[in-house]
Amino acid sequence: MAVRNYTRQLATIISIDAVGFSRLMGIDDESAVAAFEERRDIIADSCGTFGGRTFGDAGDSIMAEFGNPIEALRAAFDFQGRIVALNAEVADDMRMPFRAGINTGDVIVRGGRLYGDDVNIAARIQEFAPGNGLAVSETTWHHVKDKTAAEFTDLGEFMLKNIALPVRVLIAGRSGNGSSPAASFAAIPQANAQQKLSSKGPPAIAVLPFHADGGEHDIGYMADGIAEDIIYGLSNTRWLSVIAKGSSFQFRDDTLGTRVIGNALGARYIVSGTLMRNGGQIRLNTSLADASNGRLVWSQRFDRDLVDIFNLRDQIGAEIVSILDKEVDRAEQARTFQVPWESLETWQLVRRGRWHMNRRTRGDTETALEFFQKAYREDANSSAVLNELAWWYFWRAWLRFGDSDDLNKVEQFARKALLVDSLDARPHAHLGAVDIMRGEPRSAVDHLEEAIHINPSFAFARSAMGSAQLLLGNAATAIPFFLDTERLSPFDLYRFHNLGELTAAYCLVENWPAAIAAADRSLNLSPGYFYSRFLKIGALMRSGRPEQARREMAIFTTRHPDFSEQRVRWIPFTDKAANEFLVANFQLAK
Template sequence: MALDQTKRKLAAILAADIAGYSRLMGADEEGTLARLKVLRRELIDPKNKQHHGRIVKTTGDGILIEFPSVVDAVRCAIEVQQGMVERNADVPQEKRIEFRVGVNLGDVMIEGRDLYGDGVNIAARLEALAEPGGICISRTVLSHARDKVSFDVEDAGEQTLKNIARPVHVYRIIIDPSQRSATRKAEIPALALPDKPSVAVLPFTNMSGDPEQEFVSDGIAEDVITALSHYPSLFVIARNSSFTYKGRAVDVKQVGRELGVRYVLEGSVRKAGNRIRVTAQLIEAGTSNHVWAERYDRDLADIFAMQDELTEALTTALAPAIADAELRRAMRKPPESLDAWAAYQRGLWHLSKATPDDDATAEGFFKQAIELDPTFAGGYSALALYQLQAAAIYQKLDLPNAQRSAEALARRAVALDGADAESRSCLGWALQARGDADGALAEIERALSMSPNLAIAHGHRGATLIFAGRPGEGLAALETCIRLDPRDPYLAVRLLHVACGLYFCGEYEASIEAAQRLIRSFPDFPMIYRWPAAALGQLGRTTEAKDALEKAVSCAPGAFDMYVRKRAPWFRPEDHAHLVEGLRKAGWNG
């Protein structure tokens, strides 16, 4: 029998790429390449040699380096990023070259000079999670390097990485603590408490030791959020923002400040055999005082009944603050199959990442949820939302076909559970996508009457009003959406709608400022540039307008064709003409 000739070894792998590389090349191809050559010669190659690294491969904007020691890999990563901070100090933000770096220690396969395997793949996935100028490392790297290299970290929790079987615990190395603190304060201003009782439900901790149960604990927390959102006298932070604290050791006082809430609910889930234990505690954020706590032991078959008990007990604990709340609870209909529910939760996680690849993965999970439980409304509405997003944002699906399919799916969800506010809101969004603004608003308003704190419904309402000729009202609804969900993963889309709403109001300077905020926060988001181009054109700032117009065409040619050369169904003719007028003043000859 022939022996397996594959060679393996343990290696420290550093993966790096350039944030916003396409944008930099589009703006100044020759200048960007020249600066990259200088960086390689003066910074990266010397640091790599100093720390005994071997360059495995390079791409246009990326590099993969092998180190014999994880200590050397971390030192090299930190020193390169510190060097980039110094080099970028006097460079305008839009021209800065900023690296994202991932470092992993793992088993790799050797083939010639190349390396393969999860050890390499995880490093690449960690790099994708890093912020521009940042470094992400795995727990293995932290364990080996922490006492040998001086650095501080921020715990990013367990992350599900593409094509990696098990979640990886990720940490972010803090390059410049003082600068990071200032950035955090700018990104997350202290929020004033609302004029009604406010609560954030943190993701429940999975105590089972089984990553597969992560979606059970996530789902329990999400259903508690849904139940509390039905009370109009409560202010409830949306799941997307609450779940940014997942996997982190948090200070409830900090959570209260950052999310602007009075109460924080946290808990844990432990599964053993066919039994499940859920513990929960309600804390007043300002004082860290415990308001209420409870433990539930149930058979796994009774998990949904247990959720009802948990939400009822929590709302009862808040009774002094919500005495005037309506005595009604319209929980969504739970699926008959726990497997369907888990597939649905997995799909939501990927959908929230708002990337084309994650969208495709989410689609598979939603279809799986429907196959496992055809009576579960959530699977249909989530699949509809995926289809609309894939068509309108990424042009991955034919728009008319996606509209028809999404509307049918949303109607199926509403037929299965007419009390599910998210299904109603999704149906409204599907109607809006084919230009039925009145029908859309009717469904979205019904959703908000069921769940006044449903952030996504406020977002759908805002966009629908903007494209229905009521941009002022739409902007107010978007402001409510962003306040309810300050860390919304779809914030880029919300800011896009803010920019176009301000444009339709004739507030061109404000529209440009909103667009610039979006570009600063999401430099790779391609959908925004047509709006500042049109606004700059209206203001007669032709040089800036021409630059934005070139980016609008080059960064998203499919979107430019769909929204400018043609007219999307939800655009009124007069609004489309208003946009085209500005673009022609910017220099477009279409």
């Protein structure tokens, strides 16, 4: 094999990227391309003036090479200033800022292009720069720190993709310029080598102040209020560490990157949002990002009528908390597969077990128990472990129509969890669910009221409260609890059950169209759930639709050949007339 001779040299690389280019392409692609080309010419001109050259244009990114790191920094300041001036002449939504990253190191030269880790580092640290901002590596900083009129803010060390060793990143700004990008980082403490996102222990989440679009003071107050409600609600989930408002609300500058803020706060997940008013409505755009890699985990838009502001805040805040709890849980379940199972920490064993539990197959359910039991052996006083074991045995008790041994285990684990953390809503909800299965709905209400008081966003507790009210004969009272559960957890894995309970409530108030609609939604999620189809058949008969009812009956008998009406008579309604009413509806189709 022929030996290749590569030319190596020391160079300073600038990686330059257009911020928001894809968004502008969606608005007006021709204008976006024209704006990019105009700014690209400015960048090339500045680089040439200071002794550099551009190379390797790709999409909305540009690379530049310099022999001298000082000249590279000067060129970057020059083109940034010229682009800021140019952007000031166009509408806000059509501005195209650029950010840049500078690194100095050894590169391979091949046909006018440069290769090597140090080129890649420049591209990676560019992601830490704010819009119109500049990030530099520690290597470059050592060359320029005493030779230019620039200010630097140390963000600390980061592990960069495909780079073996950590890289220290700093933000550079012009000295004495009040609009300096570095000034935006005044609240960030100086980082040391250990100040990185830790992989040990449960993740932390930070809720940033939501932005009010339009500058109206009342909307600004409401935006802050919703963010505060989310912080409070997330803290009540108990398994997540939540960064205090006093720290997270320091980051109101929307030019800062997710990874920078996450590193400064020690948070793996960042929640942000924008609130705007349009006439009699408000619109809230909310997102959850993973600060370890900058990726968007979840985003959603909420449109609401602007009526009772405090009630509106409670509704939106509770809904977002419930969604965030499940989205972070889902992300952490997936993350555990990046760790060998024998190296999983206790909390990671819980997340892995939950992943298997959510698959709802017999084999996965048994595997889930193995993970929960391993976590219990490692930490028998972990409230997270105790609650998962309580839930596992409750699920099996439900499948077995109230197996007393399993219910006793649920109570055992739930009461121990309360001793560990009396302000955890989960054990209260599990004790309430046990009372429901034992036919003691009045006692269940007390536990469930406490669970909802502690965590108003706890969808399972609200659904269980609906079930308790239903068993007590208060179907009309139960319906709002089931509807709240739908709002709080619209993608819940066990939503089919909540919709089945809602179907029963509608049947008992004789709202047949609503009962049929709720049953259909339940069966779409779990076609084999006998209770929803049983109730739907009765509702169709009561609605004067016997042909449809008999078609459903044919499906029912095929799916459940061993069904006995005693399964419905077993349901612990305090007034057994409710059981007979539901059975009589079903019998009409025979």
